[in-house]
Amino acid sequence: MKLIKEEVKYKNYRKVILRTFVDKNGKQWEYETSGSIYGSSSIIALTEDNQIILVREFRPGPMKEFLDIPGGGLDSNDEDAVDCAMRELTEETGYVGKKATLLGKIFDGAYISSPKYAVLIEGCVFKEGSKIEDIEVVLKPYDEYLENLKPEDTVNLSAILLFKEYLRKKK
Numbered sequence: 201m202k203l204i205k206e207e208v209k210y211k212n213y214r215k216v217i218l219r220t221f222v223d224k225n226g227k228q229w230e231y232e233t234s235g236s237i238y239g240s241s242s243i244i245a246l247t248e249d250n251q252i253i254l255v256r257e258f259r260p261g262p263m264k265e266f267l268d269i270p271g272g273g274l275d276s277n278d279e280d281a282v283d284c285a286m287r288e289l290t291e292e293t294g295y296v297g298k299k300a301t302l303l304g305k306i307f308d309g310a311y312i313s314s315p316k317y318a319v320l321i322e323g324c325v326f327k328e329g330s331k332i333e334d335i336e337v338v339l340k341p342y343d344e345y346l347e348n349l350k351p352e353d354t355v356n357l358s359a360i361l362l363f364k365e366y367l368r369k370k371k
Contacts, residue, residue, distance in 0.1 A: 201229070213237060213273060217313055235314030238274035241285040242359035244303070245270065245295060245321045252342035253293050253324060255335045259355055267338060268354050271316075281305075281317035289321055294331030298323030303362040318359035320366065 205220040214236055221229045245253040256267045272288035274281065282300045290296055303318040331337075346364060351357055 204228070211237070215313070231311060233311050233313035235312050236273040237314070238277055238279065239281065239315045239317065240271060240273045241281050241288060241317045241319050242271040242306075242356045243269055243285045243289050243319050243321055244359065244363045245289050245293070245297060245324050246342055247295070247324045247339065250342055251339040252345050253289070253295055254338045254340060254345070255292055256338060257335050262355065266353065266355060269356050269359065271356065271359075282319055285317070285319035285321060289324070290327065290330050291332040292335050293337045294326050294328070295324040295337075296327045296330065297321035298325075301366075303359070303366050306358045306362070308358055316359065318362040320363060 201221040201223055203219060204222050205218075207218045208215055209218050209232070210216040214234060216232055216234045219231050219233060221231070223229065243253075247253065253270065254267050255270045256265060258265045259268075270289055270292045272284065272292070274284045275287075282302055286297060286300060299322045301320045301322075303320055306316045306318060308316055346360070349360065354360060
């Protein structure tokens with residue numbers, strides 16, 4: 201497939217792009233893709249005593265509330281995924297981390313046009329007065345969370361799978 205035309209149909213903090221391709225037989229195909237403008241980071245954040253930091257918030261796509269890992273969009277093309285993760289963690293939870301590791305780059309679907317980065321942040325401690333967003337923060341032992349997690353309980357399954365793979369390789 202060869203891309204022959206790309207048109208931005210909508211752009212705010214997310215964008216919808218109509219992409220036209222031609223296949224090897226000359227037939228044209230149109231696909232709508234969507235994604236955040238610059239990409240996003242999903243954050244697996246662990247406190248010094250190995251609690252995973254979770255946030256309870258409403259997700260407009262599935263139209264329901266989730267207790268899930270934090271995350272958010274990169275602010276510009278110049279923002280690094282790890283820097284974004286550190287910033288978003290503090291804004292959403294008030295926690296700051298000591299060590300960050302990029303676990304991987306993910307495309308969460310065939311029609312998603314922007315990457316999601318999975319970032320592990322370790323050694324997190326609460327910093328009074330640093331939380332900006334009105335989101336409930338919940339701490340759980342990370343092994344308990346991973347053991348009881350069901351796919352329908354998260355919108356960040358691929359990032360969590362990368363974390364599980366990281367833990368497996370570390371053993």
